[in-house]
Amino acid sequence: MVVGVAKIELFFPEPNSLKAKRQILKALIQKIESNFRKVSVAEVDGHDHWQRTVIGVSLVGRDHPFVDSRLTSLVDFIQQHSALEIVKVEIDYLNY
Incomplete structure (x- = not known):
């Protein structure tokens, strides 16, 4: 069993308020959850910043290539989303 965990820092160039950022982020998380059914996604940092946030994504799979491919x-x-830019991505794997 392999657990993949991604920490993705995002920058939002367009919104000028926290409310606007949250609307874009909520829509993104919903799209991720509908297109990648077996992943968990949450905002893990940057809650009070209106142009930046960090999301955490986790996935459990039977082997490393599967988990790596999905992440x-x-x-x-996420890179295809026009309302944001990826600043940094960190991916870690835990093997059990």
């Missing part, structure tokens, strides 16, 4: 696809999916 890479998820990062690519």
